[in-house]
Amino acid sequence: MSEASWPWYRGALGEIAVGRILAGLGPEWLVLHAVPVGSGWSDIDHVLVGPAGVFTINTKNHAGQSIWVAEQTLMVSGNKHRHPYNSAREAARASTLLSTAAGAAVDVTGIVVIVDPRRLTIRDKPSQVIVLSDLQLLSFLQRRQAVLNAEQVQRAAAAAVNARTWHTKPTPPHNADELMRNFAALRCLVDEARRRRLSWVLGVPAVGFSVLAATGPLGAAVLHALMNR
CATH class of the missing domain: 1.20.5 (Single alpha-helices involved in coiled-coils or other helix-helix interfaces)
Structure with missing residues (x-):
């Protein structure tokens, strides 16, 4: 495997791991994976719609590394990454697209999920996104109080499952x-x-x-x- 393809492979392993965790959510949740967005090859790792709200998840596979977070600063083994900033932008973009498609405001919360970190230290919680480890994700979602009623969930879910909500030229889904x-x-x-x-x-x-x-x-x-x- 080439150096260029190694990050992609590790990222795919992380997304699969998080996808399996999200399978533990109840039937009241809509869970979408690898949602194509925009006009190119960009995608959102996971989109969730449920009574507790609408979320975009940005999965990062930093297995075995120490993570330190303070507001918008996220360090991976001493190296700064833009994960909180990128996740906040992703959530804002999703909110705009879903609101347009649903014909009503849809608030979206961005989550950065760190897969299998050696240590995750949150000194100051980011104000715009949530940073969690993969082991914390399911309990975090299950503990959230309901903020959407059944009609709001249905409206947001209907917009989310429509490929045209996200991509300018959607292609048929792969097997x-x-x-x-x-x-x-x-x-x-x-x-x-x-x-x-x-x-x-x-x-x-x-x-x-x-x-x-x-x-x-x-x-x-x-x-x-x-x-x-």
Whole structure:
């Protein structure tokens, strides 16, 4: 797998994980995944409509990394990311599109979901979006008080399921089962490749490790790359 495709693959794993969590919501919720929006290839990871409101979810797979949040600042292992800002813009865009389609105001709350973080520290909650880990997501949604009545939920849901609400030139939906089978096959190939690389590393004779160790940081980086990709 190329360097360019690796972030996409990790992102897809995160979205699938969150999709499985959202399957735990009750029948009163409408849950949409990978909603195409605009005129190009952009999409919204997940759109939720239920008595507790309307939400867009921006899923970020930062497995094993430390996350620190203070207002609009989100740091991933010391590196700043624009996840809260982007999620707020996404929610605002969804609100505009849904309100136009529904013929009434539809408020949308943006959520940033961090998948499998080593640690998530919220020093100051962002004012425009909500930041949660994947383990916190389901209970957060289930605890929310109802803010929409049945008619409002139905109106927002009807707008949300209409592809023309989101995209200027919507295409017929793909076969979800086929896509999942194809991705499962890809995941098997990636996992097998990682196992082979790990086996190669563990099979390197002692002199090989000595040579890598002698190269200092470069040797350590090589070992890390081989064992974690």
